[in-house]
Amino acid sequence: QVQLVESGGGSVQAGGSLRLACAATGYFSSTYCMAWFRQAPGKEREGVAAIRGDGTTSYTDSVKGRFTITQDNAKNTLYLQMNSLKPEDTAEYYCAARVANCGRLLLLSRGSYMYWGQGTQVTVSS
Secondary structure, eight states: OOEEEEEOOEEEETTOOEEEEEEEESOOOTTOEEEEEEEOTTSOOEEEEEEETTSOEEEOGGGTTTEEEEEETTTTEEEEEEOSOOGGGOEEEEEEEEOSOOOSSOTTOGGGOOEEOOOEEEEEEO
């Protein structure tokens, strides 16, 4: 059974930084992938950043150059470093995982992931 627990959300002013963490437990094959999604009130959940077991990363255009996804395999933890935050980054952020057979396409697609965390709120004020 895979469990994902997010932490690190909070409130910050525009231009500030936050680092989200996702602690993962359970079995992951070498072909796994993990991702961060976000959902603002009244909007669809969107993929923000993803990483495969081979280190390949993918970002949505609106966060490129500002957000960085990394993983610490020794700690089974996924991170999202968020810099130069904007009010439009305000959302509930979710960690997601696919434990095997992760392809190179659709890394930011909600349907690619089987496991989800409970979410952590990020609020950016202007």
